[in-house]
Amino acid sequence: MTQAPPLSQQVIWLTGASSGIGEALADELAPRCKALFISARSEDKLRPLADRHSNVTVITADITDEESLRGAASAIEKKYGKLDTLIANAGTCEYVDVTDFDTALFRRVFETNMMGLVNTTAAALPLLQKSKRGYLVGVGSSVSMLAMPRAQAYGASKAAVAHFLESMKADLKAMDIDVSLVSPGFVKTPLTDVNDFPMPMRISAEQAAEEIVKGVEKRQWHIHFPKGFTRILWFIGQLPAFLRHRVTAQMSRTDEALQQQGKRQIKQQESDS
Ligand SMILES: NC(=O)c1ccc[n+]([C@@H]2O[C@H](COP(=O)([O-])OP(=O)(O)OC[C@H]3O[C@@H](n4cnc5c(N)ncnc54)[C@H](OP(=O)(O)O)[C@@H]3O)[C@@H](O)[C@H]2O)c1
Incomplete structure (x- = not known):
């Protein structure tokens, strides 16, 4: 198997930058x-990043739009003729309320997290094959280690991401392409700033980035952090189902939602009468 080139020789595409x-x-x-090629939909937010580094190129692309991803890949091909590493990081999160079940929410989350990864991989794969030893990195989530309440869409999409990447790893070996799964715990970003529940051991985006680079340098299969958090989650995920379910049911908010709905219904009845 060919030796992986050091980062200093690599052409990298990072989504969700x-x-x-x-x-x-x-x-x-x-x-x-x-x-480094950086992509996202908001070009205005990518520009300042590119201004900070002489080797960074902005390519605007929506991961739910195959055409725009093909455009991004062809911009990389024109300049370098190959891609060494794809880091498919772009993603979204929405939580489910089972008292107000919304199929459109599932479609949105899967379209971005799962199909977005598939679309990005499809655009990058021909270029990764042109590298001496290509590398596909996908960002999943530690939530896929334990089926948490309200994560029916997000958690399931990230479990699909983990399965997809492990399956790709088996098939890409013969092409000399490595694969890694990144499973972050809670990281302080705009995605989690809106959460209204406790986020134990939340780390900064800079700490997360350091952990990812360490894992990427070693082409480690499973890059998960912070270890204190992901190990606990993994451990709970391995408990017998009846114990696991006791833990996760404790975290559920359905009772609270039903109570609020009950209050809402009583209020409605009062105002109707
Ligand atoms: N923060 C956490 O605690 C945490 C934990 C586990 C896993 N993760 C995963 O880590 C990744 C990054 O999350 P983050 O916390 O950094 O979130 P974030 O601050 O909201 O960043 C999400 C990035 O994805 C891009 N994006 C979203 N939809 C896109 C689309 N359709 N096309 C192209 N780009 C799109 C966004 O850019 P535009 O809006 O400009 O397109 C943005 O750059 C996600 O996959 C997330 O699921 C995060």
């Missing part, structure tokens, strides 16, 4: 690699 983990990762990677 306009905020949070992706933005911090771009700042961490740029000084270490040969060329």
